[in-house]
Amino acid sequence: MSDAKFYITTAIDYVNSRPHLGTAYEKVTADVIARYRRLRGDRVFFLMGNDEHSLKVEQAARQQGLEPEAYCDRMEEAFTEVWKLLDIDYDDFIRTSQERHKRAVAELLTRIHANGDVYQADYEGWYCNGCEAFKNEGDLVEGRCPDHVGLELAWLKEKNHFFRLSRYQDFLVEHYAKEADFVRPEVRKNELLELLRGGLKDISISRESASWGVPVPFDPDAVVYVWFDALINYVAGVGWPDDEARFQSWWPADLHLVGKDITRFHCIIWPAMLKSAGLPLPRAIFGHGFVNLGKDRMSKSLGTIVDPKALVARYGADAIRFYLCAEATFGRDLEYGEDRLAIRANSDLANGLGNLLSRAISMLIKYRDGVVPAVPTDCASAAVTARAIEDYRRAMDALDLKGGVEAAMSIVIHANKLVDDEAPWALAKDPSQAERLDRVLYELLESCRAASVLLGPVMPTKMRDLRLALRCEAEAPRLEQAAFGGLAAGTRLEKIAPLFPRIDPPEES
């Protein structure tokens, strides 16, 4: 139905700490979106990666007695291990220390330099190694950076290269006006528009004091400022500048998914960089919310980190992915609570969808010897499914993941009601109701199958298991296959183990 391409990226992660549930949230939602686009039939490229430069990383490496390269290798393993556990199906994983990335950085800098957008100036001030940035006096709290109270500030004076960001102010304002969906959600756009009204300052894009980074092509004494460097991964990841054909086939990105704290870099600096370099701008940037632990921000120093690996061990990737999508309004913060995760896993998945599958198959075996009956498909469930697909598509296209899950689950809810309304065990005792029983059984099984297609992007493994249990095409279904009537008559099904075993709720703490 669609042969559109869809290029989606997540922010690349700093490798100075291990991924936590908040980091995972971004990758999970990106993966769900990517899988949804594949379900729609789009040609999808999903890029993730690690951000390996910066003084901070170098210091972390030295502290462990490692060269930065070796340290980053280890961190790549640490990250990708978690992504694998969470079923994140990215197409490529870029690292900013890779040659392809460095070439892109050099090329982009050369271009904006040639375009007259880079100039030299001295910069002097308090530098926070935590932020990798100079701080204004006014930002300091008791002489320290409010975001990194544990770190000493350094008074630095160095020659910097500056990017003429100020030149792009009007361009950006116009672009925001022209492209309504360029920045979402609305809250973030408002913030940035306000910032644009206040005027943009040129930004420093190089560091003399650091060595672990990409050399500035026109100044061997300096390396590129880590943020400026990092953004460029999005074009490097699709072949720029060396593989023009590949680049053309994917760029511009259709969606940059980033945390709400870094929308500014992606919505202001990045577009200006691209414009200056003569490259097309991304189509959309979405600033998602944070996963908070209760009311607290998830933070390493506060000890409020939730480890995704431990959660996967207990709940499985699918339940966690389902929880993250179903519970959060995409774009806003989510208050994480393990009790809520357990409730979701039990009530929606074990009691709702999993139990529906069990009872449907069980009745089929009991009343029809396990053979899927042939029945007309113009029933109430068909209408419910059709509507669910429509709602699902609308929600997912708008990046309303919660709405998408709700639409899919409406099929399950309807089917569970149907069981009680029709009471198959009563129909089974009355031979004159045989056709009706056939129809009901088919409706229940079909509802499971349809739901599995819609929920596939959210729970790839379990939904595949579900389709396997129904002996239908398990791999890479298309959205249109969710339509009612896909289950072949005559297939014989067998009893299955619970798809989602119930989980004991966590102890009160």
Next chain:
RNA sequence: GGCGACGUAGCUCAGUCGGUUAGAGCGAGGGAUUCAUAAGCCCUAGGUCACUGGUUCGAGUCCAGUCGUCGCUACCA
């Protein structure tokens, strides 16, 4: 200080262009069943839709102000 949100049943939230008795899920209480992972289904919550005033035939839904929470930003010359 400026800008922008948010404030709806115990909890988490939906509520499109303003229109009859304000919704869902979870939790809790009750009921009728038995196919199922003791799951599912049905009924029940009587909530000043933060507060006040305004526009309107009519406002949770628009406007102004107040209070509270939060985000961004500025400044304390």
